[in-house]
Amino acid sequence: MCLGVPGRVISIHDYTAVVDFWGVRKDVRLDIVDEPVVPGDYILNHVGFAIRRIAPESVAETLELYEMLLRENAGGEDDLMALDVRGEIAGAS
Amino acid sequence: MTNELQFRDPALARSLAATLARLVDEIGRPVAVMHVCGSHEQAIARFGLRSLFPKALDVIMGPGCPVCVTDVPEVDEGVVLARQGVRIVTFGDMLRVPGTVQSLADAQASGANIEVIYSPRQAIEIARETDEEVVLFATGFETTAVATAAVILDNPPKNFSVLSAHKYIPPVMEIVAEMPGSRVEGFLAAGHAAAITGSAVFEPFVERHQVPVVVAGFEPMDILAGLVELLELIRNKTPRVANMFPRCVSAEGNIPAQKQLWRVFKPVGGKWRGIAHVPNGNLRLRDEFAHVDARKRFTIDLPSLWDYAPPALAGQCICGDIMAGIRNPRDCRLFNRECVPENPVGACMVSNEGTCKIWHLYGGVPDLEATA
Ligand code: SF4
Numbered sequence: 097m098c099l100g101v102p103g104r105v106i107s108i109h110d111y112t113a114v115v116d117f118w119g120v121r122k123d124v125r126l127d128i129v130d131e132p133v134v135p136g137d138y139i140l141n142h143v144g145f146a147i148r149r150i151a152p153e154s155v156a157e158t159l160e161l162y163e164m165l166l167r168e169n170a171g172g173e174d175d176l177m178a179l180d181v182r183g184e185i186a187g188a189s
Numbered sequence: 190m191t192n193e194l195q196f197r198d199p200a201l202a203r204s205l206a207a208t209l210a211r212l213v214d215e216i217g218r219p220v221a222v223m224h225v226c227g228s229h230e231q232a233i234a235r236f237g238l239r240s241l242f243p244k245a246l247d248v249i250m251g252p253g254c255p256v257c258v259t260d261v262p263e264v265d266e267g268v269v270l271a272r273q274g275v276r277i278v279t280f281g282d283m284l285r286v287p288g289t290v291q292s293l294a295d296a297q298a299s300g301a302n303i304e305v306i307y308s309p310r311q312a313i314e315i316a317r318e319t320d321e322e323v324v325l326f327a328t329g330f331e332t333t334a335v336a337t338a339a340v341i342l343d344n345p346p347k348n349f350s351v352l353s354a355h356k357y358i359p360p361v362m363e364i365v366a367e368m369p370g371s372r373v374e375g376f377l378a379a380g381h382a383a384a385i386t387g388s389a390v391f392e393p394f395v396e397r398h399q400v401p402v403v404v405a406g407f408e409p410m411d412i413l414a415g416l417v418e419l420l421e422l423i424r425n426k427t428p429r430v431a432n433m434f435p436r437c438v439s440a441e442g443n444i445p446a447q448k449q450l451w452r453v454f455k456p457v458g459g460k461w462r463g464i465a466h467v468p469n470g471n472l473r474l475r476d477e478f479a480h481v482d483a484r485k486r487f488t489i490d491l492p493s494l495w496d497y498a499p500p501a502l503a504g505q506c507i508c509g510d511i512m513a514g515i516r517n518p519r520d521c522r523l524f525n526r527e528c529v530p531e532n533p534v535g536a537c538m539v540s541n542e543g544t545c546k547i548w549h550l551y552g553g554v555p556d557l558e559a560t561a
Pocket of ligand 1: 351505506507511522523524527533535538545
């Protein structure tokens with residue numbers, strides 16, 4: 097998947113960050129992120145790795161889209177995008 | 190199914206759609222463009238975007254689903270390793286992808302040890318807890334390959350190795366652009382993959398083929414805005430790379446990630462399922478990482494599988510033509526009949542990023558004209 101789910105960095109230890117995804121906390125590796133990340137920043141997660149620090153000015157709109165996907169869940173269990181987002185959140189451990 | 194258009198800003202969506210219609214009018218002939226990202230197709234289907242596209246605009250889904258282009262012999266390698274008693278860990282989408290004789294799910298049903306993971310890191314955790322040989326059957330494009338590279342560089346346990354079926358997107362665009370009879374006049378490139386490679390990676394391609402490439406995010410507005418930009422470039426006959434996803438993508442991309450990617454992997458030629466031999470399209474481990482390369486570590490006895498005849502129906506699968514943009518799932522006689530997600534004949538019906546599965550789940554034909 098190339099969805100890249102956003103989450104907020106809670107704490108960082110070495111190369112591993114604890115990241116909050118809508119209340120689900122997961123470890124995310126910082127090996128390949130392109131900019132320094134500090135707690136409070138938002139990152140895009142892809143298969144357990146932060147691939148990008150989200151610029152502060154884009155955080156709101158990025159989160160809004162994912163919230164809409166998760167909340168509306170219009171297609172129910174068949175909604176692939178919502179499924180992928182939930183899968184990425186569940187699997188980001 | 191999603192039969193309503195849902196936008197955060199319907200007025201903006203309508204005005205972008207009107208702009209698209211005007212641009213196609215100005216161009217004055219039917220125009221075909223291609224996106225190369227499963228997430229783009231999902232968003233187009235989920236948000237009913239095709240109903241907003243002008244009739245004369247054909248937005249084709251190209252080979253943007255990594256599972257769909259994982260070639261049959263690559264699946265076979267995983268199946269043979271599993272049957273040889275190695276523990277295989279892989280992404281869930283891979284399980285049902287048909288091989289020559291068996292899928293990984295079939296091998297699992299007959300006793301092979303196969304586990305589904307979400308992250309290459311879980312493969313490492315599994316390997317740490319056992320003495321058994323653990324092989325990460327690694328699929329996905331460059332965005333996922335950098336994660337595999339990172340675990341390889343992070344001192345993995347000795348019983349861990351990688352069977353790489355990773356693929357690299359830019360070369361396959363060359364193949365599509367050079368296909369005889371290709372109608373594709375412009376490409377929409379995947380935002381998150383470009384977050385790694387940078388938008389500039391497409392410059393040589395544009396130079397060579399004189400077709401524009403627009404990097405776009407997967408949000409409905411991103412896609413519409415990306416198409417508007419693409420059609421403008423086509424109308425103006427000014428092929429260049431445009432980055433419409435600057436909040437995630439820069440021209441140079443994520444340089445530390447690229448360094449790790451190319452330190453571990455080298456691009457080699459190989460076949461993409463249903464498409465063609467793609468020069469430099471496969472990512473394989475460099476020689477210095479032979480110790481974690483499952484192909485070097487094990488003798489993978491492929492011919493042991495091939496005493497069987499290939500399943501008859503698979504010969505009718507037209508996934509390849511669909512990914513090349515020549516046909517669509519409606520042209521496949523098996524679509525929604527013999528071939529459904531529970532019992533897929535081709536790989537495009539397996540993955541959430543496969544065109545056939547997306548069309549199946551979003552109501553067969555994601556053209557919601559009636560609701561426009
Ligand atoms: S419907 Fe099934 S058999 Fe037909 S092209 Fe799609 S994946 Fe292949």
